[in-house]
Amino acid sequence: SQTIHQWPATLVQPVGSPLSLECTVEGTSNPNLYWYRQAAGRGLQLLFYSVGIGQISSEVPQNLSASRPQDRQFILSSKKLLLSDSGFYLCASYFRTEAFFGQGTRLTVV
Amino acid sequence: GQQVMQIPQYQHVQEGEDFTTYCNSSTTLSNIQWYKQRPGGHPVFLIQLVKSGEVKKQKRLTFQFGEAKKNSSLHITATQTTDVGTYFCAEVNTDKLIFGTGTRLQVFP
Numbered sequence: 434s435q436t437i438h439q440w441p442a443t444l445v446q447p448v449g450s451p452l453s454l455e456c457t458v459e460g461t462s463n464p465n466l467y468w469y470r471q472a473a474g475r476g477l478q479l480l481f482y483s484v485g486i487g488q489i490s491s492e493v494p495q496n497l498s499a500s501r502p503q504d505r506q507f508i509l510s511s512k513k514l515l516l517s518d519s520g521f522y523l524c525a526s527y528f529r530t531e532a533f534f535g536q537g538t539r540l541t542v543v
Numbered sequence: 544g545q546q547v548m549q550i551p552q553y554q555h556v557q558e559g560e561d562f563t564t565y566c567n568s569s570t571t572l573s574n575i576q577w578y579k580q581r582p583g584g585h586p587v588f589l590i591q592l593v594k595s596g597e598v599k600k601q602k603r604l605t606f607q608f609g610e611a612k613k614n615s616s617l618h619i620t621a622t623q624t625t626d627v628g629t630y631f632c633a634e635v636n637t638d639k640l641i642f643g644t645g646t647r648l649q650v651f652p
Contacts, residue, residue: 465638477586477631477642484638492639523585527640531576532633534585 435460439535456524458505464526466507471521547643555649562619564646566632575615581628
């Protein structure tokens with residue numbers, strides 16, 4: 434079983450401020466890693482995924498970026514947040530047959 | 544692009560009633576997974592189906608994969624208040640983990 438550490442749990446940021454969300458994985462090596470955003474009461478929108486160190490695939494053009502500096506570390510960033518970036522951000526690790534999720538970060542941009 | 548639709552979007556049931564959510568794809572699915580997300584929580588893996596026509600059971604939950612591998616269903620028998628949450632189907636395709644639109648289940652005691 435894997436453990437996904439994601440922090441912070443909640444975040445309130447002003448428009449135009451930078452963002453950095455970090456996700457680390459325990460219990461496996463070389464997993465596929467994912468960032469999702471979930472609007473209130475809605476589905477999971479895939480933002481980025483990575484199959485290895487330094488390998489990032491972007492699914493939705495936007496002002497967010499992702500990086501994977503280490504095998505079990507996945508970072509979601511923005512240089513300038515927009516109001517529309519508010520949402521529930523989830524990091525996931527997929528290995529073999531199932532995905533494990535972090536607890537999520539609830540981001541409110543004000 | 545790849546789309547996995549789920550119906551219904553919402554379902555309200557009385558405790559003890561049955562519940563079914565359906566997952567439909569425009570393309571053939573290599574596999575289908577099901578996850579449950581409790582309110583305020585994160586998705587938790589329930590099961591994976593791989594074979595055409597496959598049926599798996601977990602206590603009151605029955606999962607089916609269509610013969611053409613383009614649809615799947617999750618059926619809950621005699622719902623309980625602990626079944627409340629959003630149920631997602633998902634597919635892993637060329638390293639992408641794509642989730643369906645989800646069905647939110649509310650159970651009234």
